Amino acid sequence: MEIDRRNLMKGLLAGGALLALGTPSWTFADEPARKAKRCLLFLGDSNVDDRFGNGVRAACAETGYDGLETMKVDGGLLSDPGTLVSLLEQTKGARWIAVMDDASAAVFQELARTAGGRLLSVGSHASVNDQACSLRHTWLTASSAQGVGGFLASRLIAARESVSITESFLNESPATSKPTGWSAPGFSSYRRAGSDAMHLHCSGLSLLEGCAQLGLTGGEGWTPIPPPISAGERVSRQSLQWVESVGYAVAASALGVQSTQEACSTRAFVHRAYNPNPLRPTQRFVSFVMDM
């Protein structure tokens, strides 16, 4: 229970609670591989570069990481894939935090694979003109230790946005005797057991509505996960703008801040905001955390 509590605390703190509570210092994962010695921010010339970069820098500032190097390509990767190939070769041993549009992302992943890159997470992010869910995020993450979704959820639920975040883990964390999960005020958590175990965290909508929002059929087979912590934690109200929040969450994970580890292959967060912000223009981008 204590371990669960610490994990949750870490997750919430990573989400910005420290700022709200005035508490210092983050908690980092123990595994050396989770900490990056050299971290690079790669901006692929998308229209969110600046805001995403602001979020990354905010996370670096809060964690005391002052070695962030920034690289930017003009015109995107479709115009000049050769520059990326050179950069990948020159940055062996570095951890990349990258942001770009969908077309560049398709090329980036291919070239990074060829260069021997190890992919910790890739996220697809969209703000859409849709009353039901205006912010959508999907992640493929190597393992729950590198999870990003919890960091982002803890930031975005404070905002007046309806959000869905889905995160698939290639490596499930070892099953524990009791299912543990992420939790925050207002969220109800559920588990669907099986070889493809899933955790679903709903806020502002029922389990059935949450399932429907994610395109999952039926609400059968789910069992509630009790909140793993006592009251006391709260989520920061100093939420950044959503693109910055994504940059912040991605950087938190990349810098090795411990995520709440859930024993499942997929987890999802769905949050429905009441009186949401006015419909926003469509915007999309892709984020990566990649070790070269």
Add this chain to the structure above:
Amino acid sequence: MASKFIALPKGVSEKTFEAAIAEFRSILGQDSVLVTAEQLAPYIKTMMPVPDADHTPSAALQATTVEQIQKIVAVCNKYKVPIWMISTGRNFGYGSAAPAERGQVVLDLKRMNRILEVDPDLCFALVEPGVTYKQLYDYIQEHKYPLWLSCPAPSAIAGPTGNTLDRGVGYTPYGEHFLFACGMEVVLANGEVLRTGMGSLPKSNTWQVFKWGYGPYLDGIFTQSNYGIVTKFGFWLMPAPPAFKPFVIQYENEDDIVEIVETIRPLRISGVIPNAIVIAHALYEAPTKAKRSDYVTGPGAITDDAVRQIMKDHKLGVWNVYAALYGTQEQIDVNWKIVTDAFSKSGKAKVLTEQEAGDDPAFQYRAALMRGDMTLKEFSLYNWRGGGGSMWFAPVSQARGSETLKQMAMTKRILGKYGLDYSGEFIVGMRDMHHIVDVLYDKTDPAMTKAAYQCFDELLTEFSNEGYGTYRVNTAFMDKVAHTYGPVQRHVHETLKKALDPNGILAPGKSGIR
């Protein structure tokens, strides 16, 4: 789960797989056998509307020599471990580098990237499977050989071996790539090494100049198949022409496709226009200049009115015919007159050359492809709607106007039913047309992802019901397409498979063959 591996091959226990991995490591070394989630994640992401978990590999092997591959297939036979071969793995909307079935081991041949020979006199190349077009392009430039490549759209990052084996096409007079293939080296499932055509003859120096050899021609059975692992690949290169004249002809109405095709066919068959002409719809070209959200929001396919606005704003026809003339200036001048006379008859065509359209980004990338230059601009398509979903729908039609109109209307109707846009083009072959449609959807939207799957399934069903076959498809739909070609062909494919690969270790599921 809590396994050492992120996936296991079908029917293989963890213990057995562990033993196989140990043997792979003894062949390749520790660093060339990838099993961690971080190492394998770059192989996984697909653009298809199915869970990526369905295509998760259990491991990836990075071989560098034929001998290693021979030893790998021996291990695969011993433990019944299936492998999925990729050369560069740039298939994007046809399935990416991910295997057809969960748990297959990716055999990544990217490190077999030697250019073995380029002959500037006989105009051929012999390469290993990991060689990219960019690598070959640079080699040709460096040696100042007067040779041109023919590349598919992902030119710089893709390679001639993988593209040709999947029967991809390019945009120069050598655009039907398999037509210009000449000689392969293939590691068979039993470890034997076959050189096709003249390559089987000791001391032969005609492997890359005479395709047929003696006896049944075998190269074809190693394309779109899983009968062997191609480790060397020969193909012909185009002599650089003294002059090159790219052009675009724009038409205003979708029904004009009939006139376009009827005009082009005789020019193409007679060789006046020698390259693979592209007839691109406005929505195929628009992404180089605009985004969908600049024009429409909300559900449903884009309206014809919005397409008209895009055409107006970005100087596009609803059909944009890209072609080029090659040869001496005298030849080009003669052929240009024939082309312009043919297209000017109805008064509907607007003909633009480099002089008028040279600054246009769509024209620029099309011209680059038609001279075999490196460009990735076509993938601006992925920014049109965004969200990372893409499937190439690729039925074949006769080069007849009535057929192309019918296919376009069918495609647009079915896509529209599912709220998806028609981003299509026709590529004119010798007598056929490849109708290429990028079914673009937002993978972050569960409802749209489901609709995209149903839409693609219906496209395949309806087209096959009309007698239209698909020439290439992503890994999620290979069985379905194989089924449309009937039981006899499938049986023959399976008979060959059993004969050449009795343990089914090579890419089970490729083209629906197991």
